[in-house]
Amino acid sequence: MTKRAVLALADGTTFEGRAFGAVGETVGEVVFNTSMYGYQEVLTDPSYVGQIVTMSYPEMGNVGANPEDEEGARVHAVGMVVRALSEQPSNWRARESLDAYLKRSGVAGIEGLDTRRLVRHLREHGAQMGVISSEGLSSAALVERARSARGMEGLDLATGVSTKEAYAFTQPSPDVFTGVGEAQAPAAPRFDVVAYDYGLKKSMLHFLVDVGCRVTVVPAATTAEEVLARKPHGVFLANGPGDPAAVKGADRTVAALLGKVPVFGICLGHQIMALALGGRTYKMKFGHRGGNQPVKDLTTGKVEITAQNHGFAVDDASLKGLAVVTHINLNDGTVEGLAVPDARAFSVQYHPEASPGPHDARYLFGRFAKLMAE
Numbered sequence: 365m366t367k368r369a370v371l372a373l374a375d376g377t378t379f380e381g382r383a384f385g386a387v388g389e390t391v392g393e394v395v396f397n398t399s400m401y402g403y404q405e406v407l408t409d410p411s412y413v414g415q416i417v418t419m420s421y422p423e424m425g426n427v428g429a430n431p432e433d434e435e436g437a438r439v440h441a442v443g444m445v446v447r448a449l450s451e452q453p454s455n456w457r458a459r460e461s462l463d464a465y466l467k468r469s470g471v472a473g474i475e476g477l478d479t480r481r482l483v484r485h486l487r488e489h490g491a492q493m494g495v496i497s498s499e500g501l502s503s504a505a506l507v508e509r510a511r512s513a514r515g516m517e518g519l520d521l522a523t524g525v526s527t528k529e530a531y532a533f534t535q536p537s538p539d540v541f542t543g544v545g546e547a548q549a550p551a552a553p554r555f556d557v558v559a560y561d562y563g564l565k566k567s568m569l570h571f572l573v574d575v576g577c578r579v580t581v582v583p584a585a586t587t588a589e590e591v592l593a594r595k596p597h598g599v600f601l602a603n604g605p606g607d608p609a610a611v612k613g614a615d616r617t618v619a620a621l622l623g624k625v626p627v628f629g630i631c632l633g634h635q636i637m638a639l640a641l642g643g644r645t646y647k648m649k650f651g652h653r654g655g656n657q658p659v660k661d662l663t664t665g666k667v668e669i670t671a672q673n674h675g676f677a678v679d680d681a682s683l684k685g686l687a688v689v690t691h692i693n694l695n696d697g698t699v700e701g702l703a704v705p706d707a708r709a710f711s712v713q714y715h716p717e718a719s720p721g722p723h724d725a726r727y728l729f730g731r732f733a734k735l736m737a738e
C-alpha cells in the first residue's frame with residue numbers, strides 16, 4: 365500500500381502526495397531542476413547536499429537506476445519530488461527501480477503532487493526550506509519544522525563532502541570527446557593537475573583525463589604550499605554544495621595560487637575564484653538547475669546551451685577591475701564565466717561536463733589544456 369506523504373514549505377504552503385523511496389522524514393532546501401532526464405546524475409551530484417530536488421519534467425524513473433550513472437559515491441540530495449513515478453523501469457542497463465534505489469539509499473521522495481504548481485511557487489516566492497514526511501504529522505507541525513530549519517546561507521557543506529585523502533585519477537570517459545564533435549581517443553597524458561575536491565562530480569575528472577591530464581584529487585582544506593610543492597601544470601577547482609563564502613579558507617588558498625599556476629574553476633570553484641580575487645557572491649532567488657540554460661560566450665559571441673546547478677552567483681559589479689566577465693546567462697544576465705588572463709585563470713558557473721545535459725561547453729576542458737601547454 366502506498367503511504368500518504370506531505371511536502372511542507374517554510375512559507376506555509378503544503379502539498380499532498382504519495383511516499384516513495386525511504387519511509388520517514390527529510391528536511392532540506394526545496395529547489396527545482398528542469399532536466400528531462402539524468403535524475404540519477406542529479407541525485408548523486410554532491411552539489412545537492414542538503415537539498416530536496418523537484419524535477420519539473422513530469423515522469424521520472426523510466427530508465428530505473430544503474431551503477432554507471434552515478435556522479436558521486438552515493439545519493440547526495442536529501443529528498444526528491446516528482447509528478448509521476450514510473451514503477452516499471454525499461455532500460456537494458458537498469459538494475460533496479462528509482463523507488464528501490466532511493467529506498468536503499470535511505471532518501472525519501474514524494475510523488476503524485478502538482479509539481480507545476482510547486483515550481484511556479486518556488487519561482488515566485490524563492491527556493492526555501494521544506495520537509496517531506498510520511499509519518500502522519502499535521503501539516504502545521506511540518507511547516508513549523510521547515511520554518512525552523514537552517515537555510516543554505518553561511519553553510520560550509522563542501523569541506524564535509526570533500527575527500528579525506530589525496531588520490532590519483534587516470535580513467536578517461538567511457539565515450540571520449542575532446543571537444544564538440546566525434547568521439548576521439550583520449551589525449552596522451554602530459555599535464556599534472558591538482559583538483560580541489562569541494563564535492564566533485566566524476567565526469568569532471570574523466571574530462572580532464574580526456575584532454576591529457578594526470579589528476580591528483582586533494583581535500584578542500586589542502587594549503588596552497590602543499591599544492592605548489594607538487595609542481596602541477598594546472599589547478600582545477602571543482603563544484604560543490606553550500607555557500608561559497610562559507611568554505612573555510614578556500615578564498616585565501618586560491619588567492620595564493622592565482623598567478624603562480626593556471627587555474628580552471630567550475631561552479632563552486634568559479635565562485636571561490638571570484639571570492640579569491642576580491643569579488644562577492646550572493647544567494648539567488650531560485651537558482652539555475654537543469655540542462656537548458658542559454659549562455660553567451662562574450663569572447664566569441666557564441667551561445668551555448670548549458671547544464672547548471674547553482675543557487676549562489678557572482679556579483680557582476682564586484683568584479684570590476686578584478687576580472688573580465690567572459691560569459692553571461694541570456695535568461696537573466698547573471699555572470700556565467702570570468703577570466704584573469706594575466707594570471708592564466710578562468711572559470712565558469714555552469715557545468716561543461718554536463719552529466720546530465722548538452723555537451724556544447726566541453727571545449728572548456730581543451731581551453732584549460734591549451735593554457736597549460738602555453
Ligand SMILES: NC(=O)CC[C@H](N)C(=O)O
Nearest residue numbers: 603604631632674675676
Ligand atoms: N554545482 C555547484 O558547484 C553549486 C555551487 C553552490 N553550492 C551553489 O549552489 O551555487
